[in-house]
Amino acid sequence: MKITLLGTGTPMPNPDRAGAATLLESGTQRVLVDAGRGVVMRLSAAGVLPVMLNGVIITHLHSDHITDLNDVITTQWIMSSGPTPLRIYGPIGIKRVVDGILSSLEPDISYRLEHHQDSLTWRPTVSVTEVAPGDTFQLDELHVTVGRTDHQPVEPTVGYRIHHDDKSVVFGGDGLPCPELDALCSGSDVYVQTVMRDDLVRQVPNKRFLDILDYHSTVEQAAQTAARGGVKTLVMTHYIPGMQRGQEDEWREIAARHFSGTIVLGDDLTSTTW
Numbered sequence: 001m002k003i004t005l006l007g008t009g010t011p012m013p014n015p016d017r018a019g020a021a022t023l024l025e026s027g028t029q030r031v032l033v034d035a036g037r038g039v040v041m042r043l044s045a046a047g048v049l050p051v052m053l054n055g056v057i058i059t060h061l062h063s064d065h066i067t068d069l070n071d072v073i074t075t076q077w078i079m080s081s082g083p084t085p086l087r088i089y090g091p092i093g094i095k096r097v098v099d100g101i102l103s104s105l106e107p108d109i110s111y112r113l114e115h116h117q118d119s120l121t122w123r124p125t126v127s128v129t130e131v132a133p134g135d136t137f138q139l140d141e142l143h144v145t146v147g148r149t150d151h152q153p154v155e156p157t158v159g160y161r162i163h164h165d166d167k168s169v170v171f172g173g174d175g176l177p178c179p180e181l182d183a184l185c186s187g188s189d190v191y192v193q194t195v196m197r198d199d200l201v202r203q204v205p206n207k208r209f210l211d212i213l214d215y216h217s218t219v220e221q222a223a224q225t226a227a228r229g230g231v232k233t234l235v236m237t238h239y240i241p242g243m244q245r246g247q248e249d250e251w252r253e254i255a256a257r258h259f260s261g262t263i264v265l266g267d268d269l270t271s272t273t274w
């Protein structure tokens with residue numbers, strides 16, 4: 001299995017960090033987890049096009065995790081060789097979001113159908129499945145388990161454990177530690193988590209920024225979740241505030257106080273294989 005951090009940024013614009021998105025590759029299987037700002041550019045930099053994806057899974061409906069889902073849908077459609085559905089999984093509400101995206105794309109869809117009358121005879125084909133904690137599903141060769149995460153007041157939010165060929169990875173999304181996330185992580189090889197440095201956030205004198213303190217795992221909390229779950233590797237992403245160049249060792253050292261396994265973090269397109 002291999003994961004590539006396609007976007008390590010947050011809603012705050014950062015020219016070096018695309019929005020939340022991670023690519024999982026296992027054998028011939030490829031899954032995109034979340035679809036934030038710039039996802040298709042980063043995906044192509046990782047050598048993968050939307051038509052090559054087995055599916056897209058979404059952790060929650062915060063804009064920074066879905067803002068470029070429209071680009072994934074359109075690019076998959078215009079590069080497709082037939083009406084093969086793009087499969088999208090997400091929490092309750094994802095259907096409404098995708099319906100809204102498709103509705104916003106109506107002018108574009110009509111232009112392209114009109115212009116490519118011989119070669120593009122199908123509309124964007126999207127199959128959307130709403131999932132809830134406790135669900136399991138098979139995405140081709142991948143076995144996926146859905147777990148609850150705690151990102152309140154944002155609800156519903158979910159994490160995913162993906163299993164293939166005796167290997168597994170958990171995508172915790174945004175949120176605080178909780179028993180359900182612990183259960184999802186237990187015994188997994190790799191755990192990917194959004195992280196926040198609360199010491200740095202507290203230095204920003206902005207009420208709207210300080211509000212985020214109560215619904216993100218700190219670096220320490222992510223490391224503690226990794227340790228409780230007995231995972232081998234903790235992958236940290238979605239750095240709040242944006243991690244500065246040269247700060248990587250500082251963030252890693254904070255996590256290492258609570259977790260003795262491998263710690264991965266870095267710029268967009270950082271990857272780890274196991």
Ligand SMILES: [Zn+2]
Nearest residue numbers: 020062064174
């Ligand atoms: Zn986020």
Ligand SMILES: [Zn+2]
Nearest residue numbers: 060062151174
């Ligand atoms: Zn969020």
